[in-house]
Amino acid sequence: MLRHVTNRILGQALRVPATPNPAAVGGAGLPRMYHERVVDHYNHPRNVGSFEKNEEDVGTGLVGAPACGDVMKLQIKVDNGTGKIVDAVFKTFGCGSAIASSSVATEWVKGKQMEEVLNIKNTEIAKHLSLPPVKLHCSMLAEDAIKAAVKDYEAKRSKANGKH
Amino acid sequence: MTSKLLAALLRRSLLKPTTSSCYSTTFIHRRPLSTAAAIVEPLEEDANGITMKGVKISGRPLYLDVQATSPVDPRVLDAMLPYYVSRYGNPHSRTHLYGWESENAVESGRAQVAALINASPKEIIFTSGATESNNISIKGVMHFYKDKKRHVITTQTEHKCVLDSCRHLQQEGFDVTYLPVKPDGLIDLEKLRESIRPDTGLISVMMVNNEIGVIQPMEEIGKICKEFNVPLHTDAAQALGKIPIDVDKMNISLMSLSGHKIYGPKGIGALYVRRRPRIRVEPQMNGGGQERGLRSGTVPTPLVVGFGAACELAMREMEYDDKRIKALQERLLDGIREKIDGVVVNGSTERRYAGNLNLSFAYVEGESLLMGLKEVAVSSGSACTSASLEPSYVLRALGVEEDMAHTSIRYGIGRFTTEEEIDRAAELTVKQVEKLREMSPLYEMVKEGIDIKKVAHFGYGVVAGRIQLDQSGRSSSGHLSSRESNLCLIRLC
Numbered sequence: 001m002l003r004h005v006t007n008r009i010l011g012q013a014l015r016v017p018a019t020p021n022p023a024a025v026g027g028a029g030l031p032r033m034y035h036e037r038v039v040d041h042y043n044h045p046r047n048v049g050s051f052e053k054n055e056e057d058v059g060t061g062l063v064g065a066p067a068c069g070d071v072m073k074l075q076i077k078v079d080n081g082t083g084k085i086v087d088a089v090f091k092t093f094g095c096g097s098a099i100a101s102s103s104v105a106t107e108w109v110k111g112k113q114m115e116e117v118l119n120i121k122n123t124e125i126a127k128h129l130s131l132p133p134v135k136l137h138c139s140m141l142a143e144d145a146i147k148a149a150v151k152d153y154e155a156k157r158s159k160a161n162g163k164h
Numbered sequence: 165m166t167s168k169l170l171a172a173l174l175r176r177s178l179l180k181p182t183t184s185s186c187y188s189t190t191f192i193h194r195r196p197l198s199t200a201a202a203i204v205e206p207l208e209e210d211a212n213g214i215t216m217k218g219v220k221i222s223g224r225p226l227y228l229d230v231q232a233t234s235p236v237d238p239r240v241l242d243a244m245l246p247y248y249v250s251r252y253g254n255p256h257s258r259t260h261l262y263g264w265e266s267e268n269a270v271e272s273g274r275a276q277v278a279a280l281i282n283a284s285p286k287e288i289i290f291t292s293g294a295t296e297s298n299n300i301s302i303k304g305v306m307h308f309y310k311d312k313k314r315h316v317i318t319t320q321t322e323h324k325c326v327l328d329s330c331r332h333l334q335q336e337g338f339d340v341t342y343l344p345v346k347p348d349g350l351i352d353l354e355k356l357r358e359s360i361r362p363d364t365g366l367i368s369v370m371m372v373n374n375e376i377g378v379i380q381p382m383e384e385i386g387k388i389c390k391e392f393n394v395p396l397h398t399d400a401a402q403a404l405g406k407i408p409i410d411v412d413k414m415n416i417s418l419m420s421l422s423g424h425k426i427y428g429p430k431g432i433g434a435l436y437v438r439r440r441p442r443i444r445v446e447p448q449m450n451g452g453g454q455e456r457g458l459r460s461g462t463v464p465t466p467l468v469v470g471f472g473a474a475c476e477l478a479m480r481e482m483e484y485d486d487k488r489i490k491a492l493q494e495r496l497l498d499g500i501r502e503k504i505d506g507v508v509v510n511g512s513t514e515r516r517y518a519g520n521l522n523l524s525f526a527y528v529e530g531e532s533l534l535m536g537l538k539e540v541a542v543s544s545g546s547a548c549t550s551a552s553l554e555p556s557y558v559l560r561a562l563g564v565e566e567d568m569a570h571t572s573i574r575y576g577i578g579r580f581t582t583e584e585e586i587d588r589a590a591e592l593t594v595k596q597v598e599k600l601r602e603m604s605p606l607y608e609m610v611k612e613g614i615d616i617k618k619v620a621h622f623g624y625g626v627v628a629g630r631i632q633l634d635q636s637g638r639s640s641s642g643h644l645s646s647r648e649s650n651l652c653l654i655r656l657c
Contacts, residue, residue, distance in 0.1 A: 039219055042535055048603050062605065069529055069555070069570040073605035091605040095531035099603065 035130040041100035046107055049089035051075045056160055059153025061145040070094040070138065072102045074145035076109060078153055085109050085117065090145075097135040101125050101142035114150050225541040226585045230425075230576035231374050231402060231520055232543060236470070237427040237579070243473040244429065247466035255463050256454060266465045273472030280475040281400075281419065282410045283436055289455040290463050290471075293433035294401035295325040296448075297420035300435055300459065301397045302329040304445035305366050305418070306338055313365025315339045319351055320561040322370055323399055330368075347563050348512035349378035353388065360392045367396050371403035375558040375574060376511035377520025379407060386415030395443050401425050401433070405478025406486070406517055411436060417443045423467065427579060428474030432467035435459075485579050490518040492577050492586050497521065499590030504597050510559060510572055521575040524559075524568045527607040528600045533573060536596035540589045543574050 050073075051058045057078050064071035071094065077087040088106040092099045104125055109117045122139035125131075131139055213222040227235070247269060253262025255270045271285065278285040291297045306316060318330055320342045330340045341359045345351050351369065360367075367389055372379050382398065389396040396415060401422035403409060411419060419436040423429055437443060437458065451460025501507055506526035525533065530544040544556075555569035564572075575589065601607040 039535070042532065045603060050608065069566075071605055073608075091603055091608060093527065093604045093606045094529050096535040098529075099532055 037129050038096055038100040038131075041103040041129075042096045045099065046103050047089045047110075048091065048103075050091065051077055051087075051089060056080075056156060057153075059149040059151075059156065061148030061150075061152060063144045063148055064094070064141055070098050070141055072098065072141050072145045074102060074105060074142075074149045076149045076153065078114060080157075083114050085112055085114060094138065094141075095135070097129065097131055098138040098141065100129050101131075101138045102145060104128060105142040105146055109146060114153070117146055118150060120146055219535075219538050221538050223539075225539050226589055227541045228575045228577065228581065228585070228589055229541045229543050230578035230581075231377075231574065232576070233424045233430065234427045234578055235580060236424075236429055237474060237477060239477060240428055240470045240473045244466045244470040247469050251465075253465070255465050256452070269465050270463050270468050273468040276472035276476045277421065277434055278436075280405060280409070280479050281421075281436060282412060284439070287436055287439050289435050289437060289458050290468055291433045291435055291459055292431060293424075294323075294399060294420040294422035295433075296459075297422075297433050297435035298323065298325045298399055299329050300445060300448050301418040301420060302326060302366065302368060303333065304448055304458075305395065305397070305443065306333055307446040308444045309365050310338075313363050315341070315361050315364040316366050316368065317341045317343060317356070317359055317364060318368040319343045319345060319370070321345055321349065321373055321375075321558045322368065323374060323401075326368055326370070326399060345561050348515075349373060349376050349510075349562055350380060350512055350515060351385075353381070353384055356385065357388055360388075360394060364392070364394050367394050368398070369396070370399040370401075371409070372400070372407065372517050372520075373511070373558065374402050374520075375556060376522045376562070377402075377517045378511040379403070379515045379517055381515070382414040382416070386413070390415045402517070402520075405475060405482060406519065408482070411438070418445075423471040423474065426474050426478050429467050429470040432464065432471045434471070481579070486518065489577050489579075489581075492581060492583065493518045493521055495583065496575060496577070496586045496590055497523075499587060500593055503590075503594040508568065510562060510564060519577045521577065522572055523575070524564065524572045525597050526568065526571065527604045527610065528571055528597050530571045530573060532600055533571070533593075533596055536599065537573075537592055540592055542576070542589075544572055 051060075053060055053075075055077075057080055059076045059078060061074045061076075062071070071092065073091045075089050076085045078084070079086050088109050090102040090106045092102045094102075105120070108120055108125075120143060122136070122143040125139040125142055126136055129139070213220055214224070215221075247266070251262070251265050251269070253260070253264075253266040255263060255266040257263025257266070270290075274285045274288050274290070278288050291300065302316065306313065314337075316330055316333060316338060318326060318340065327342075330342075334340050343351050343355055343359065356367070367385070369380050369382070369385055371382055386396055395417035397418040397420075398414075398416055399420045400409060401420060402425055404421050405426040409419075416436070417438045421434040421436065423432040423434075435458075437445060437456075445458055447458050447460065449460050454460050454463060497509070500523070504525070508524040508526070510522040510524055534542070534544055555566065556572065559569040559572055573593075577586070
């Protein structure tokens, strides 16, 4: 009886709840470990969708090759007057890291100026997602998609300006 | 009484778990006062589910990866346990009861394995697994006959251990022909005939492929080998206990068998070595001359007993399992096909083992699909290649398009798979594929009517080239390195 009581008291004092620490876990160098941010972007993808390609304020960047297992389409909607990106959407055929890289890319370009987003580097995306070395090409492709979208929009603009 | 309390207090304070190391998956209980061995537990398992490697799932996943390994049948475990704790002798100990009873157990295990393949027990030697058996067969045979025979024939869809052994032989100066396969996965018998040379020492063709599940026409291949008097080796790790095997009808000289694919223990396999006509093999493990001098080392009695029991069960239940698994396979395929289109079965649909279903889903990438299918334990291609970035070389050999090769998922159905598991797996697959197709630009383009095959690459400043697969290039190297497959992104600027 006494032992039972002491067990209870001691048990409550000494029980330490296991505190999961996923932040410490990410990028620990173990093979095939998905950072929780990558899993989050996969499970709750932000900004999946399409804009109408032919609209004059939409720039479309389509990069990659199905043969390589990675194709990204990133579209930006730009305010013609200020040159600010007001909205962005993406669609990706690729692994979880590719989906997460393009999703992050759409989040980061929203609300920025077009010249600013050209400075987004793939290393920043990779660091944000803790991509392992084998998956760095996914972030590179995301950077290329951003640049391609901006280039496409500028080409459209210059054509439109050329006409008038 | 108080001393007991004090002891309890002391013990509990010492048992307080230490702070987790950077490997979150395990931590080791320190029990300085106990003689029990350290217990390793997963760190994060609570009422909400399990978290491992950054992924959270609500319970243990459904196991649909029987080609990778299978659970040990409880009856097999029952047969093994006495040989661990009470009858633990070394079967090569000649002088006492422990050795004699252990040797008896090994011999009866040997007879059980032999019965399943219609061989004599004298023709079975035990090894550590099918990989070791494959190594002994290929390297051992060619080294023994190296003066007269310098040529080996195998296929492009063999298991990695066979391909690697052949590559090793190539480095030593032997010639190896890697036969291509037809799009349904079967080898072309005419091509086999044509490639046999007077100095061909061995033909190696696996009976049931581990990735796509196709069954090669062993009897016809055996006839050709008999005609040209060339020994036939087959890797039957996936076939044992699942399809009927008769070494005499199929004219097989060497056969590799594995324990853990037929609900037996891991770490044991066997090699069938024909005695009439005798095939000679150079041993790869030197030592005390156990196992007819072909494989030295103590034979692990409990594992052999387990393997034998598993073989006997397989013999009894093969037909029943086969019927049941065929029905489950149809259920899975129908369940998936009625909800989504663009589903391709890789490999022949007629000559196929029912428990292996390898599907490709168009416009969806395999790794992202696997990420979403965490509640179902399946694999994309083979477990051996899953660590690398290569799309499976078996699918490449089938001539599957590069983008489809990335999308394949292998479902394994076994003795213990239930209908509920199949239904749930089909449901989850359909859900994930639909979600990924929503996200896929290729699906969008196809719906708009653009032919994506015409558009090989996209993008500014980045050239993605198609890798040319030519048969002659393949026959010398067998499979592409990962460096070559990563060369597809080349920056121009």
